[in-house]
Amino acid sequence: MKILSYKEESLLDIEDLKKYYQSLKAYLVSKKFNVAKSTYLHICESLNYKKVRKVIDTKKGYDLYIYGIENIPSGPVIFASTHQDYNDHFNVVLSIPEHIIILNTKNVTLKFKLLMAVNGIVYVDRTSDLSRFNSKIELMHYLAQNKSVVVFPEATFNCSPNKLHLPLHKGVIDIAKKMQVPIVPLIQEYTYDEQDATIKNVISCDVAFGKPIYVSYQDSKDEKINELSAAFSTIRWNLIEKKGDFQRVNISIQEYINYVLSRIDGWSKTKVSIDDERQMIYGVSDDFYLFHHANDIPFDEHGLLPTQEVIKLNAIYSKNLSNICLDRDGNIINADDVLSLARKRN
Numbered sequence: 001m002k003i004l005s006y007k008e009e010s011l012l013d014i015e016d017l018k019k020y021y022q023s024l025k026a027y028l029v030s031k032k033f034n035v036a037k038s039t040y041l042h043i044c045e046s047l048n049y050k051k052v053r054k055v056i057d058t059k060k061g062y063d064l065y066i067y068g069i070e071n072i073p074s075g076p077v078i079f080a081s082t083h084q085d086y087n088d089h090f091n092v093v094l095s096i097p098e099h100i101i102i103l104n105t106k107n108v109t110l111k112f113k114l115l116m117a118v119n120g121i122v123y124v125d126r127t128s129d130l131s132r133f134n135s136k137i138e139l140m141h142y143l144a145q146n147k148s149v150v151v152f153p154e155a156t157f158n159c160s161p162n163k164l165h166l167p168l169h170k171g172v173i174d175i176a177k178k179m180q181v182p183i184v185p186l187i188q189e190y191t192y193d194e195q196d197a198t199i200k201n202v203i204s205c206d207v208a209f210g211k212p213i214y215v216s217y218q219d220s221k222d223e224k225i226n227e228l229s230a231a232f233s234t235i236r237w238n239l240i241e242k243k244g245d246f247q248r249v250n251i252s253i254q255e256y257i258n259y260v261l262s263r264i265d266g267w268s269k270t271k272v273s274i275d276d277e278r279q280m281i282y283g284v285s286d287d288f289y290l291f292h293h294a295n296d297i298p299f300d301e302h303g304l305l306p307t308q309e310v311i312k313l314n315a316i317y318s319k320n321l322s323n324i325c326l327d328r329d330g331n332i333i334n335a336d337d338v339l340s341l342a343r344k345r346n
Contacts, residue, residue, distance in 0.1 A: 001023070001027045003137070004020065018217060024140075024178060025140075025144050025178075025180075028141045028144035028145075029144045029145065052093065052119045053093055053094060053119075056093055057094055060087065060090060060094075061200065061202070062087075062203055062204050062205060063203070063204040064091060064094055064095065064204070064205055064207065065204065065205070065206045066208075067206065067207070067209070068208050068210065069097065069209060071184060071209045071210060072097070072184055072209055072212075073182055073184075073212050075181070076142075076143045076146050076147060076148050076149075076179070077148040078148070078150075078151060078172060078175060078176055078182070078184070079096060079100065079148065079149070079150045079151070079183075079184050079186045079209075080151055080152075080153050080172050080186060081150055081151070081152050081187075082152075082154065082158065082165055082186070082187050082236065083154045083155075083156065083157055083158060084188060084190060085190055085263075085266065086199060086266040087190075087202060088188055089112075091207055092150050092186065093119055095186075095207040095209075096186075099147070099148075100147075100148045100149060100150050101120045101121065101122060101142050101147055101148075101149045101150070102116060102119070102120070102121045102122070103121075103122045103124060103135060103139060103149065103150065103152070104116065104121055104152075105123070105126055106123035106125055122135050122138050122139060122149075123135075132171075136174075139151070139175055140178060140179055143175070143179045150186070151171075151172050151175075153169050153171070153172045153228070154166040154168060154169075155169050157263070159263045164233045165232045165233065165236065168225050168228060168229055168232070170222075170225050173224045173225050176215040176224075177215045177216075177217070177219065177221075180215075182213060182214050183212065183213040183214075183215070183228060184209055184210065184211075184212050184213075185209070185210030185211075185235060186207065187207070187232060187235040187236045187239060188205055188207050189208075189239035189240060189243075190203075191204045192259060194255035195255065195258060196258060196262060197257075197262050198261075198265050199265045201258070201259075201262045206242065208235050210231045210235050213231065
C-alpha cells in the first residue's frame, strides 16, 4: 500500500482522508512487517514482560511514585513521555499497567538491548530517513493490533535545569491522527543526590499521567503539538512544586557540577554521543537550543573544558588545586579559610 506524504494527505478532503486512514489501518492489521535487515530495527515482543518488570523493580534502587493512572483510557494508547534520564525507559515499564512497546535509538549497550528486547522495543536509527519511516510504520502496526506504545517526542535527553522540556517532534501527532488513538502525556520528574557524581545518584522519581489528548481528522498538527507541550510543562511544574520551593542561591556550584557529572556518567554508560544527541533537538539551529546539553558546559574524555565558568568549577576537582574552594558567588577562596570559618560557626 502506498503511504501518502504530508503534502499528499493535505490534498484530500475529510471524507477521502477518513477512507485512506481506514484502509491504512486495515492494511497494518493484515500485514506482518519484517524490516530489520534494511533499517536496523529489532523487534522482540515477549509474553514475559511481567518478569522484566519484576527484575527492573528489584534492581532500580530508588523510590517510584505514580500519579494519574485514572487518566489512561482503555484501548490502544500512545504514551508520550518526557526524557531526562537513563532510567526513563525502566520507569515507563514499571508505571504503565499494561504491556507496551517502546521506541528507542539503537545506539545503546547490549545489556540495555537485551532487557528491553524481552519487554518489546522498536529500535530506530535516527540518522536514517528510511529507518525513521519504517519505525513509524511499526508503531502504527502495533497500535492497529490494539497494542499501546511509548515514544519520547523530545527525541533526546533534556538535562537542562532551565527548560521544562525540549521542543517536541510532531511525528507523535501524525501517528495519533492516522490511527485515531489518544496521546497520554507521561511526565517524569527526578530527585537527585547532588553530592553524588555518578549515575546512581537518583533518589526518587515521580511519574504522572496527564489527561488524554485526542486528534481529530480536522486538527492541526501545530495546535496539537502545542497542546502536548503545554501538558508537559504544566504537569512537570506541578511535580516540581510538590517537592517544595528552592532558590538557586541555595544550590552550591559543587552540587551543580556533581549533577552535570552524573548525567555525563549516565550518557557514557548508554553509549550515547552528546554531539549526536544534540542534533536530535527540534530546532537545534536556534541559538537557544544550540548548547542545550550540560547547561552549556562542554567536555571531552578528560572532563569539563576550560570555558570561563568551567575554570571556576574545575578548581574544585583539580589535583593541582586541591586546596581551592569556591564561595556561593563562585569566587575562588582558600580551603583552609573555609574550614576555619566552619569551625567558628560551629
